[in-house]
Amino acid sequence: MKNFTHIAATSLKQAESILAKAKDEKSVSVIAGGTDLLGTLKDQIHPESPETVIDLKTIPGLSYVKEDKSALHIGALTTLQEIVTNKAIGEKFNVLAQAARTVASPQIRNMGTIGGNICQEPRCWYYRAPDNQFHCLRKGGTKCGAILGDNRYHSIFGGARVAAPSCTSACPGNIEIGTYMGQVRDGEIGKAAETLLLNNPIPAMTGRVCPHLCESACNRNGFDESVSIREAERFLGDYILANAAKFMKAPKKQLAKKVAIIGSGPAGLSAAFYLRKLGYRVTVFDKMPEAGGMLRYCIPGYRLPNEVVAKQIKALEKMGITFELNTDIGKKGKTLRDLKKKFTSVFLATGTWRQKTLKLEKSELLTSGMDFLVNIEQNKKQPPGDKVLVIGGGNVAVDVAISALRIGAKEVTMACLEDRKTMPAFPEDLEQAVREGIKLMPSFGPHQILESKGKLTGMEFVRCTKVFDEQGRFNPSFDLTKKEIVKADRIILAIGQAADLDFADKTLKTDRGLIVVDPVTKATNMAGIFAGGDVTSGPTSVIQAIAAGRKAAASIDTFLSGKKPKIVPIPRVNLGDFIEADTSCYSKCDRAATCTSGPSKSLDCEDHCTWDAGVIQSEVQRCMNCACVAVNASDLAPALVALDAKIRTTKQVISAADFFAMSPNLDQDEIVKEIEIPKQKKPAKQSYLKFRVRNSIDFPIVSLASLLELNSGQFVSAKMVLGAVAPIPLRIEAVEKFLKGKTASEEVAEEAGEIAVKNAKPLAKNRFKMQIVKALIKKAILESNNE
Structure with a gap:
């Protein structure tokens, strides 16, 4: 455990002030009972440890259980054991007492507080791994290890988009790739198009020429192959242009x-x-x-x-x-x-059209790669010569080389300073160049232009041993003893552009x-x-x-x-907006083959074609919609949601359901003060059922908090909230609606269980949780008549 400054707070205002002045939320933590925080600090589960820890236990007046005419009030520092033994809670809010009684061991219950319990960090073992072994989504990473790893105790109802997935993080345009992939998967092509247009107004073009950094970051790469994101973008781009009147109004x-x-x-x-x-x-x-x-x-x-x-x-x-x-x-x-006189504002976006050149004698005999490509596009497709030499290793050089070959060159060579592995062109473009017969000559730099009677005959190269120096600056080094001569009647420069x-x-x-x-x-x-x-x-x-x-x-x-720049608030995520993926995506499957237009090798005919809707639909099913599938493992959370509790903080009063649905659920300088539970209007059978491997210590694998009101053996109303099956305590309203007017029977209980798991999307290793859900629901229903 790293050293930190311990501050024994004497008031909430003092604690708030210290939190507000902290440079960021990672540099300071608060401690209530200490059973959760001390473990995380000891194991150093975060990339950074707090410099300051504020002790709330020293603040007077935060440990109490009070009852008035309308509600029960529980101070945030009230221990779980005090909740278990409190008479008022046991008689009127028994589901909370039952839930508190199941938490860990007596020692933990004597230390742990209700405020600490509802604010605890996720219990996912990837999140909790010592020394931050898995820098997961919840901690600012780009991957949820549970999606393709061991996920037996994780969500069966989808994940939560707690951070940008790896594909979006890698995209310079910050495009919400996972969102539009999900919309395509659901058949909502129009919504997917609108999502894409939020950050990219020309997807038909980027779907053809983007470097698709998103694909290199796709989390499927370590499993089989990345999702063909560019092909999906191209499909949507063509769809947008075909329906431009709808999308570009x-x-x-x-x-x-x-x-x-x-x-x-x-x-x-x-x-x-x-x-x-x-x-x-x-x-x-x-x-x-x-x-x-x-x-x-x-x-x-x-x-x-x-x-x-x-x-x-x-x-x-x-x-x-x-x-x-x-x-x-x-x-x-x-x-x-x-222009400034005629327009109220001007935007300069003139690009880099000026070709960089070589500082060699006779360089005027060389052709600009930019001019070469522009001339082709202006239908000046004169044969470039029999032997063409292209200087450069980037994408422009590849375009020049392939274009030269396709308009009549018999032999094309590409020479560049970089070695084969570090050539800056896209790997697939280099592979295409080689397939078409272009010779690559990496690790060589121009040394002398060769000519005879004013006409080019070729170029002499020397071996490049290093492109950048120790400081990372462009400063090529050469071995002048190793030379190569390339014969050419045209040399085209593609070594970069300037503005x-x-x-x-x-x-x-x-x-x-x-x-x-x-x-x-x-x-x-x-x-x-x-x-x-x-x-x-x-x-x-x-x-x-x-x-x-x-x-x-x-x-x-x-x-x-004249608007003031927006102050961006702390981004909050609704954990209840479950991100789902097709369960088939957890099986290995190759990405769809590239759609080619045919054997033609012309300049005007597109090499690739756009996939049809069927292929796109199949490909987007492969998207794992990377989200955090950790569950809310608090025992008290489902009970508080079932009781319609409210969480009172130093800034607001919020329902328990909304509190657990937001991440983060507190501002940096916000502290939970009290839990308020309204008096129950009608008596109901209250129960908290918890399935776990060991009777003590363990967090729930599945839990169920229920309030069931019966009249003459029939259900009048029901509240049922599942725990540890989703990122939030999950209220199963469909079951509540189904039970109204029914009697407690084996048949009704079994049907209620089936309804509860109807929309479940289990991961590869946690389908068993569905059976536990059904068992707990059945038990709660059948025991509801018992006194």
Whole structure:
């Protein structure tokens, strides 16, 4: 156990003040009884241990049981043993006394408090593993170990989205992948499309060209293969474009303020979409004859067809976005200052179109990879030469190499500084290049351009031994004794791009060839002018540019509307919104095969096709909808929910059901003061049943708190709350409704049990819990007539 500062609080106000001043919730903890906290500190289950522990036991007046005309009041520091032995609780709220009596051992009950019990941390063994062996979802990780691990004591009714799953965490656009996967699985394609559009307005494009970092982070990777997230996104993207009138509508209310967007690439289109949805008048300027930026001109048609880009632009135009093309910003009449006079705000998203070059003699004989791709897209498909050499190892280099081969080159070689394992291009793109016959030449750097009578003949390379130095800076090292000569009649550069800032006003702050912006707001140093995408960061992915455009749109809205920036509250999760997965996803199964368009190897025909709905439905079933499947293991929780108890804190009064449904259920500086239980209007048979392996110590595997009111042998009303079967104490309202008017019989009890587990979604190893649920319900019903 790490050392900490112990503070014996003398009042709740003092404790609140210390909590409020703490740098974060991880740096301070409170101790009530100590039976839970001390164990977690000793085992160091969290990545960080608290620096301060506030002792609440020293605060006077928090241990009591009082009764008035309307309710029973229990102080938060009342021990469980005091609850067990209290006469009023035993006579009128017996289900709570029964529940308290089942907690652990007499020693624990004499120390543990009701406040500590209801605020205890999850009892999942992955969560509780010493030394934080499993950095799970509940502790800020990206994976719930129980989903594919040992899960015999976990939820049978789905999980709770307590944190972003690994796929969303890895996505620069923070797309709610698990949410839309679940919606597709439920057949709600329209809802899935709307979810996707919240963070990505051009999914038909990203579904074709995104680096899908989400898939590399998919938790199925350690089981079989990742879910084909990009294919699902592509399917939804095509669906959105096919139904653009439904999903990409013009705003109902149009505002007077106008925004100019310079550049129609992914950042510009993203900002335009979100600003237009807010009602602003948006005009997008671009220097090219067609909109789409690099999506239109620098990504070959076999990956992203021009017609897909055109459909996307048309859908945006239908929203009321204006495109002014063939327009150079910076020239007379179209300077930044001119635009600022006509528009209330400007967003710069001009990308990185300028090709970087080599500092070698005769470099003027080399061809720009960007120009090469643009010329192809402008239908200038002249054969590039018999032998083509491409310098670069990234995705642009792969696009250039494959394009050169497909328009007539007989031999194409790709040379780069990186070794084969660290080449920056997507692995599947490199595999495709090799399949098509492109020769890879990793770990070699250009040394000398070879020419004869002004014509290229090839290039001499030297072995690259290291690309980066010890500080991680780009600083290649070479072995000049190891040389290779590659013959070529055309050499195309694809070694990275730079921003073209010729349009920039001298007032606009730049650094190292990029526009300087506030990292959060995307604001430049010029009032009302914002920037985002590659022009501020250098070349990145499409989804990163989309995210930048979306963030800029939100900042522009704040700027134009005069709204104060939102103070983001502590994010709370409703644990009752169960996240379910198809149980078949826990079995090993390969991802669906890529859909190919046929043997054609042209530039204009897309290599891959979109999966049909049947294949997509099958693939999304593989998504485990990663959520926390730990259960609420408190014995008192189901009893308090059944009794309609209220939790009184230093800030609010909240029903027990809502208290247990929220995570976190307290603010950093909020403390539970009292539990209030309303007097029961009618007498009912109260019982608490608990199934566990050992009679003492163990937490419930399944528990049931019930209040059953009978009249002449028939059920008049019922309250039944299950414990340890879900992330929350689970009230089974369907059973309560079924029992009304029934008599307590074997047949009724068995049918009630079946109703209770009808919607269960057991994990691979905990189906047995369903039988225990049915057994406890049967026992409670059949014993309800007993005095």
